[in-house]
Amino acid sequence: MSASILRILAGGVAVAALSTSLAMAQTKPLAITNAEIFDATGAAPYRGTLVVKDGRIVAVGAKVKAPKGATVIDAAGKAVVPGFIDVHTHWTPSGAPAVTPKIADAYLAAGITTVNDFHQQPESFEPRRRWLSTLTAPHVNFVARMSTPGGHGADWADENTTRWVDTPESARLAVDEIAKYKPDAIKAFHDGWRYGAMADNTSMDPWTLKALTETAHKHGLKVLTHTVTVERGAAAADSGVDVIAHSLQDKPLDAATVAKIKASGLFYAPTLAVYEPVKPGQKPPADPDSPRARQSQLKFGYALGNTKALFDAGVPVALGTDAGMPGTPHGPSSLREMELLVQAGLTPSQALIAGSAISAKAMNLLADRGTLEAGKRADFVLVSGKPWETITDVRRIDRVFLDGQAVFGPGSVRKPANDRMTMTALKAKALIDDFEGAVGRTSLDTKRLDDFDGGHDRSLEVSQVIEREGGGKVLSVGARMASKTDASAGVLLPLSRGSVEPVDATAFKGVKLAVRGDGGPYQVTIRSVGGLFRAEVEAGSAWKTVELPFSAFKPVTMRGQTPTLTGADLLEVGVDGERAARAKLWFELDDVTFY
Numbered sequence: 170m171s172a173s174i175l176r177i178l179a180g181g182v183a184v185a186a187l188s189t190s191l192a193m194a195q196t197k198p199l200a201i202t203n204a205e206i207f208d209a210t211g212a213a214p215y216r217g218t219l220v221v222k223d224g225r226i227v228a229v230g231a232k233v234k235a236p237k238g239a240t241v242i243d244a245a246g247k248a249v250v251p252g253f254i255d256v257h258t259h260w261t262p263s264g265a266p267a268v269t270p271k272i273a274d275a276y277l278a279a280g281i282t283t284v285n286d287f288h289q290q291p292e293s294f295e296p297r298r299r300w301l302s303t304l305t306a307p308h309v310n311f312v313a314r315m316s317t318p319g320g321h322g323a324d325w326a327d328e329n330t331t332r333w334v335d336t337p338e339s340a341r342l343a344v345d346e347i348a349k350y351k352p353d354a355i356k357a358f359h360d361g362w363r364y365g366a367m368a369d370n371t372s373m374d375p376w377t378l379k380a381l382t383e384t385a386h387k388h389g390l391k392v393l394t395h396t397v398t399v400e401r402g403a404a405a406a407d408s409g410v411d412v413i414a415h416s417l418q419d420k421p422l423d424a425a426t427v428a429k430i431k432a433s434g435l436f437y438a439p440t441l442a443v444y445e446p447v448k449p450g451q452k453p454p455a456d457p458d459s460p461r462a463r464q465s466q467l468k469f470g471y472a473l474g475n476t477k478a479l480f481d482a483g484v485p486v487a488l489g490t491d492a493g494m495p496g497t498p499h500g501p502s503s504l505r506e507m508e509l510l511v512q513a514g515l516t517p518s519q520a521l522i523a524g525s526a527i528s529a530k531a532m533n534l535l536a537d538r539g540t541l542e543a544g545k546r547a548d549f550v551l552v553s554g555k556p557w558e559t560i561t562d563v564r565r566i567d568r569v570f571l572d573g574q575a576v577f578g579p580g581s582v583r584k585p586a587n588d589r590m591t592m593t594a595l596k597a598k599a600l601i602d603d604f605e606g607a608v609g610r611t612s613l614d615t616k617r618l619d620d621f622d623g624g625h626d627r628s629l630e631v632s633q634v635i636e637r638e639g640g641g642k643v644l645s646v647g648a649r650m651a652s653k654t655d656a657s658a659g660v661l662l663p664l665s666r667g668s669v670e671p672v673d674a675t676a677f678k679g680v681k682l683a684v685r686g687d688g689g690p691y692q693v694t695i696r697s698v699g700g701l702f703r704a705e706v707e708a709g710s711a712w713k714t715v716e717l718p719f720s721a722f723k724p725v726t727m728r729g730q731t732p733t734l735t736g737a738d739l740l741e742v743g744v745d746g747e748r749a750a751r752a753k754l755w756f757e758l759d760d761v762t763f764y
Contacts, residue, residue, distance in 0.1 A: 200235035204244035208541035224572035252282025252548030254528035257489030264493035273306035275500035280550035291350035293667025310353035325623035337380035406433035416472035438489030441509035477514035547573035597674035659745020677763035679718035686756030700732025
C-alpha cells in the first residue's frame with residue numbers, strides 16, 4: 170500500500186486495521202528475483218534472488234529460489250545494493266530539510282539506511298530515540314561531542330552540548346560522564362585549523378586525545394575526529410582514533426604520514442561533499458580567480474588527492490558528508506559523496522563498497538549490515554542501471570527497504586508521524602524551576618543550559634545555585650562580556666528533556682519569575698518549535714516578581730521568518746542580558762513558573 174493511501178486513512182480504526190495487515194504481511198517471506206546483485210563483499214555482481222523474512226536476509230545467491238508463499242518482486246532490469254551508511258551528519262534545525270521527520274524522509278528516499286548524527290546534546294538522546302521509534306526513519310547513531318575551550322564545536326554550544334576538555338584527566342572524566350547517556354560514539358573536535366579563511370580555534374593536544382580515545386574504548390565507544398590538517402592527521406593516528414571524519418586538506422600527504430595512518434588501522438571519511446567548491450545547484454563564483462575561490466579549489470584538490478593516496482595505501486575509506494551544513498542537504502549529499510569518491514580516483518565499485526561495507530565496519534556494524542549476506546539486516550536498495558559501472562546510476566533509486574519493509578517507492582509505507590513536524594506536546598506544568606532540586610537540573614528534571622554568545626571570542630559565564638537570604642535557593646548568573654558589540658550571557662530552562670518534546674502551555678496566561686540584578690535590562694525568552702520570542706524586564710538589587718503575559722513576548726524575525734506564539738509548542742524559557750564589550754553582568758533568579 171502506498172504512503173499516500175496511508176495518509177488518507179490516517180486515524181482511528183482504519184490505521185489500526187492497516188497496522189494489523191502490515192504485521193501479518195511481515196510474516197511472509199519477500200523474494201527479490203531476477204536482480205543484478207551487488208553484495209558489497211568484493212564479489213562481482215551477479216543475477217540472482219534475495220529472500221527476506223522477519224527483517225533479515227535468509228538467502229541470497231545466483232541459485233536461490235523464491236520460497237513457496239513468498240511475496241515476489243520481479244527486479245528484472247534493476248540492481249540490488251546494500252543500504253548506504255553515512256557516518257557524518259548533523260540533524261540541525263538550520264539544515265535542509267530542517268526537521269527530524271523530513272530529514273528521515275530525505276535519507277530513505279536516497280537509499281541511506283544508517284546515519285551518525287553529530288549534532289545533539291546527550292540529554293536529547295533518550296527522547297529523540299523515542300521520537301525516531303514512531304517514525305519511518307533510518308537507523309540513527311547518536312554521537313556525543315567533545316572539544317577544547319575555544320575549540321571548534323565549542324564556539325557556539327555550551328558544555329551540555331559540546332563538552333570542553335584540555336587535559337587527560339578532564340577527558341577521562343568527561344567520557345565517563347557522557348557514557349551515562351548511552352551515546353553510540355564520540356566525536357572529538359581535534360583540529361582548530363579554520364581552513365585558512367579565519368582565525369584558528371584551539372586544538373586538542375595528543376595527550377588529551379589519547380586519554381579520550383582510550384577511555385571511550387573502555388566503554389565500547391568508537392571515536393571519530395574533526396581533523397583537517399596533515400600534521401593533526403598523524404596525531405590522530407598516534408592517539409588511537411577510529412575514524413578521521415573530514416578531509417586532510419592543508420597540503421599533500423607525505424609518505425611518512427600515510428604510513429602512520431595506515432599502520433594505525435583507522436578509517437577515513439573525507440566528507441568531500443561539504444568541501445566541494447561549487448556544490449550541485451549552486452552558481453559558480455562571480456570571480457573564479459578571487460583569492461577565496463582559488464583557495465577553495467586548492468584545498469579541494471588536496472582533499473581529493475589525499476583521499477586517493479590513503480586509499481591506495483590501504484586505508485579504508487568510508488562515506489561521510491557533514492550533511493546539515495550549508496549547501497550540503499540530507500540525502501542527496503550522501504549520493505554525491507560517492508560520485509566525488511570516484512572523482513578522487515576510486516572506481517564506482519569501490520565507492521559503493523565505501524558507502525556500505527566499509528562504513529558499516531568503521532562503526533563496528535559489519536556483522537549486522539553493510540553487505541547482502543544471509544543473516545544480515547535486510548536494508549537494501551533497488552536501483553535502475555549498474556552503479557558499479559556508472560556511479561551516477563546510484564541516483565536512479567526505485568525502492569528502498571529497511572528491515573525488510575519497503576519504505577520508499579512502489580508498495581512503500583510511511584508512518585503517520587512522518588507528517589507531523591514535532592513530537593506530541595506534553596501538558597505544561599506550572600513550576601518550571603525553583604532551584605531547590607538536584608544539582609544542575611530544573612524542577613522539571615531537565616538540564617539547565619548556560620546561554621551565552623557564540624564565536625571565537627566568547628563571554629565568560631558562571632551560573633550556580635546559591636543560598637537565598639531568608640531561606641531557599643536561587644540561581645546566580647555572573648559574566649564578563651566578550652570584546653564585541655553583541656556580547657550576552659544567561660540561562661535556558663528546557664521544558665522537556667533535551668528540548669525535544671514541546672509542551673502545551675495554553676492553559677496558562679504567561680511566565681512569572683522573581684529576579685534581581687545589576688539594573689538590567691534583561692530579556693526573558695521563550696523558544697518554541699516555531700521560533701524565538703522576547704520580553705524586556707529591568708531589575709535592581711531588590712527582589713521583584715514579574716508577571717509577563719504571553720502577549721508581552723515579541724517575535725524575533727530570523728531568516729526572513731516571523732514566528733507566531735501560540736503557547737502550544739514551547740521548548741524553553743530563559744533569561745539573559747546584553748552588555749557592552751568587557752562589561753560585567755549579574756542577576757539572580759527564583760521561582761520561574763507559568764501562571
